[in-house]
Amino acid sequence: MDAKMLEGKVAVITGASYGMGQTMAELFAEEGASVVLTARGREKLNQVVEGIRARGGQAIGVVADVCSTEDTKKVMEKTLETFGDLDILINNAGIGEQKMIDETEDEWMKYVMDTNLGGPMRYIREALKIFMPKNEGVIINISSVNGTRPFCGATYTSTKGALNTLTKNVAMRLVNTNIRCNAVAPGATVTPAHLANRAGEQPGGAKMLEYSGHYVYFPGPECDPMDQAYACLYLASKMGKAVRGQVLQVCNGAFL
Numbered sequence: 001m002d003a004k005m006l007e008g009k010v011a012v013i014t015g016a017s018y019g020m021g022q023t024m025a026e027l028f029a030e031e032g033a034s035v036v037l038t039a040r041g042r043e044k045l046n047q048v049v050e051g052i053r054a055r056g057g058q059a060i061g062v063v064a065d066v067c068s069t070e071d072t073k074k075v076m077e078k079t080l081e082t083f084g085d086l087d088i089l090i091n092n093a094g095i096g097e098q099k100m101i102d103e104t105e106d107e108w109m110k111y112v113m114d115t116n117l118g119g120p121m122r123y124i125r126e127a128l129k130i131f132m133p134k135n136e137g138v139i140i141n142i143s144s145v146n147g148t149r150p151f152c153g154a155t156y157t158s159t160k161g162a163l164n165t166l167t168k169n170v171a172m173r174l175v176n177t178n179i180r181c182n183a184v185a186p187g188a189t190v191t192p193a194h195l196a197n198r199a200g201e202q203p204g205g206a207k208m209l210e211y212s213g214h215y216v217y218f219p220g221p222e223c224d225p226m227d228q229a230y231a232c233l234y235l236a237s238k239m240g241k242a243v244r245g246q247v248l249q250v251c252n253g254a255f256l
Contacts, residue, residue: 010085011025011035014093015066015092036082038064040065086131089139099153104155132179135177143184149216185247223250
C-alpha cells in the first residue's frame with residue numbers, strides 16, 4: 001500500500017461544495033487528510049461530504065459564509081472539536097465577476113472585496129491562533145492569473161492582486177517559523193464558474209472582454225480542477241516545505 005502524502009493531517013477548505021474546492025477536498029481525503037469543507041449551501045456541501053465518506057475518507061461539512069467572523073470562528077471550533085487539530089488551510093471561496101469599473105456599484109464592490117480578500121484574511125487570522133502555538137501549519141490562498149493579468153471584472157482582479165500581496169505579507173510575518181504561506185493562481189479551469197464566465201453569464205456579462213481581450217491569449221487546453229488540486233497538494237505536503245511566499249501559476253502556459 002502506497003504511503004499517503006497527508007496522512008494524519010487536518011485541512012480546512014473553503015468554498016468546497018463544487019468545482020476546484022470539491023476536487024481539492026476529495027484529493028486531500030484520498031491522501032489521508034481529514035477534511036473540513038465549508039460552503040454557504042448545505043445540500044451540495046452534504047453531498048460532497050457523503051461522497052468522501054463513501055470512499056473511506058474522513059470529512060465534515062460546516063455551512064459558513066466567509067464574510068462572517070462568527071462563521072469563521074465556528075469553522076475553527078468545529079474543526080478542533082471533531083479532529084483535534086488543524087494543519088492546512090485552503091482559502092478557495094470566492095466570487096467571479098466581469099463588471100467594468102464604470103459599472104461597479106459600491107455595494108457590489110464591497111461584497112466582492114469582503115468575500116475574495118476579507119474572507120482569506122479572516123481565515124488566516126483565525127488559523128494562526130492554532131498554528132502559531134505549535135509552530136506548524138500550511139496556508140494556501142487560491143488566487144488567479146487575474147492577479148497579474150487583470151482581464152476580468154475590476155473588483156475581482158483587484159482582489160486577486162491584493163491576495164497575491166497578502167500571501168507574501170503573511171509569508172514575511174511567518175519568517176523563522178515552520179508555518180508557510182503560498183498561493184495557487186489558476187488559469188482557465190473547467191468549473192461551473194469558468195463555464196458561466198465563458199458564456200457571458202457572470203455579473204457584468206462579457207463587455208469587459210471587448211477591451212481586455214486585446215491583451216489576453218487563450219490557447220488550449222483549459223486546465224482541469226485536478227491540476228489545481230495537485231498544485232495545492234504539492235504546497236501542502238513535504239514536497240513544498242521550502243516554498244514560501246510564492247504564487248504558483250497553473251494555466252497550461254496560457255498566461256505567460
